[in-house]
Amino acid sequence: MGVRRVRRHRRGRARAYAAAGLASVLVATYATAAAAEPPPRSTALTAHPAPRTAPLLTDKQVADAVAKLDEQIRAGMEKTGVPGVAVAVVHKDKVVYMKGFGEREVGKAGAVSPDTVFQLASVSKPIASTVVADAVGDKAIDWGTPVTRHLPDFTLKEPWVTRHVTVADLLSHRSGLPDHAGDLLEDLGYDQQYILGHLRFEPLSPFRASYAYTNFGFTAAAEAVADAKDTTWAKLSEDSLYGPARMDSTSSSFADYEKAANKAVTHVQNAQGDWEAKFVRDADAQSPAGGVSSTARDMARWLRLQLANGKLAGDQIVPAEQLQRTHLPEIVSQPPAPPANRAGFYGLGWNVSYNDQGRLRLSHSGGFELGANTNVTMVPAEQLGIVVLTNGKPVGLADSVALNFFDTAQQGGPTQDWLPLIARIYEQEFNADRSPTDYTKPPSGAADAKADDAYTGTYRNDYYGPLTVTADNGALSVHLGPKPLRFALTHYSGDTFSFETVGENAVGRTGVTFTVGGDGQASRVRVESLDQNGLGTFTRE
Known part of the structure; x- marks a missing residue:
């Protein structure tokens, strides 16, 4: 998500949410180009626990930033309307702030608390790399x-x-x-x-x-x-991290989130701008990358572990050396560009940058377009970290709370109005994926479609599987996927139709163009939204 970075093969969509593009905003503000390109072999980097250096932030600076969090969070919620937020701050192995705000679900009783379970989306990634670090430490x-x-x-x-x-x-x-x-x-x-x-x-x-x-x-x-490790990912996560760290409300299984009594459901905005609980996002297929659910209380325990080199309450939960390895730059994710001319990096499940004092800064955001946005940011040398969980689609709130907090700790207050800046990035990325053609407005003099039987039939695609076109009472539909999903076609012009996309990567209406041969039968059909990598053409059986 975020501003453009390297050349992309397919989607600029804000699915990563600060794993890439938004990180460039953070990099431009905080980072210095302090790390070289990683060596080509992934085994070439060796990590050791970082020596503790004297913090540059005083306890008072942190306390002052914490004291302003309530106001900053409430102001952001008022501006965006995001229904619910939970925030935790850890400093020097202590939880110095942990609160919930707002509603778990719009229009229903139930306030957000530190024990409300949120879907983390891509904040799952640094949690997953913590689990992997433990497995590497076990030499599995x-x-x-x-x-x-x-x-x-x-x-x-x-x-x-x-x-x-x-x-x-x-x-x-x-x-x-x-x-x-x-x-x-x-x-x-x-x-x-x-x-x-x-x-x-x-x-x-x-x-x-x-x-x-x-x-x-x-x-x-x-x-x-x-x-x-001869187990499932969900069980490995539980056995190696969630259980030992007493993260009792954290899971890598959607079923556990769904059955939680105290959970924040996902929300999106309708056409009028009102927030509504409309979608359910089951991310089990990509559980390590986006399927974790947790609470502010549990995430505070994980932050303590991260900031203490894998140790929590006197127990070494994750080997320090392997956890430190996850914090190293592995690849340039944001090449230097004006005006800051600073590079950004990605480690093992973390965005990696360096602040103005050359100190390591780790962050990740998560977002479901279907209704969640999260952020975790920490500076290990300061033993300081924040996690922000929200139950609304990404509009900049989670990220701006984290940015405001660190600005306030370091500078005494926000260095700029982060919320509209981050909101614009999300909106730009969302719109960047929409078709340049407005399929709701057929061109003047649009050509007529052929008879339905020119298009009906089954088409094959090695990547996406079968696509079937049916005609029911004069209406054409496309059927895709294993269920399959049905998409009603609307005629645009000639052999081109459109349908409304659905799901996490929905981009509005997309074009469906048939290639019709001399025999009057379509031999191929191209679905525009599926063709960003040249894989979206289906051939008639």
């Missing part, structure tokens, strides 16, 4: 282990890359897979096994030399780790 697997050693059926388009792509490559988004590869398959209802098995059709950019954010590449790495 290594950061440099090829993924196919544990997922033998995992295949990418180029055989050499398939053989060499490692856990670290996929956790840092440097495998060469296109931006958000596989996400559209999830929208159509395909499961994790199908999606991972079909990434082999995606085009690749240069291996270990290009960055593109991929939920399912990340997921493949985590699933390889679970296989190495």
Whole structure:
């Protein structure tokens, strides 16, 4: 999400939410170009617990920033209308702030508290890398282990890359897979096994030399780790992190979130700008990348663990050396660009930057367009971190609360009005994916469609599976996915129709164009929204 960074194969959509583009805003403000390009081999970096250096922030500066949080959060909620927020701050291994605000669900009784369960979206990634760090510490697997050693059926388009792509490559988004590869398959209802098995059709950019954010590449790495431990990802997460850290309300299973009595449901804005609980987002297919649910209380425990080199309440939960490895730059995610000319990096599940004092700053945001937005930010040298959970689609609130907090601690107050800036980034990214054609307005003199039977039938596609066109009472429909999903077609002009997209990656109306031969029968059909990587053409059986 966010401002444009490197060339993308497919979607500029704000699905990563600060894993990439929004991170460039943070980088431009806080980072210095302090790290070199990572070495080409994922095993070349070695991490050791960072020595404790004297903090630059005083206890009073932190306390003053904490004292202003209530006002900043309430002001952001009033401006955006986001229904519910939960926030926790950790400083020097103590929880110095933990509160809930607003409603769990609009129009229903139930206030948000520190124990309200939120969907974390992509804040799941640094949690997942914590789990992987523990497995590496157990020597069940290594950061440099090829993924196919544990997922033998995992295949990418180029055989050499398939053989060499490692856990670290996929956790840092440097495998060469296109931006958000596989996400559209999830929208159509395909499961994790199908999606991972079909990434082999995606085009690749240069291996270990290009960055593109991929939920399912990340997921493949985590699933390889679970296989190495001979368990499921959800159970591995519970056994190695959630249980030992007493994160009792945290889970990597959607079913646990769904059955929680005290949970914040997701909200989106309707055409009038009012917030409503309209969608349910089941992210089990990409659980390591986006499927964690948790509370502010549990996340505060995880922040304490992160800031104490894997130790919590006197117990070493995660090996310090391997946890530190997750904090290192692995790939340039934001090349230097004016006006700041500062680079941004991605580590293992973290955005990695350096503040004006050259101190490591780690962050990640998460967002579901179907109704959630989260942020975690920390500066280990200051032993200071914040987590912000919200139950509304990304409009900038979660990120601006974190930015305001660190600005206030470091500068005495916000350095700028972050909320409208971040909101614009989200909105720009959302609109960037919409078709340039307004299919609600057919051109003047639009050509007539052919008879329905010119288009009806079944078409095949190696990546997306079958597409079936049916005609019922003079209305054409497209059927896609394993269920399948039905999309009513609206005629635009000639052999071009449109339908309204759905799901996390919905982009409004998209074009459906048939290629009709001399026999009067369509031989192919191209779905515009599925064709960003050249994979959206279906051929008649």
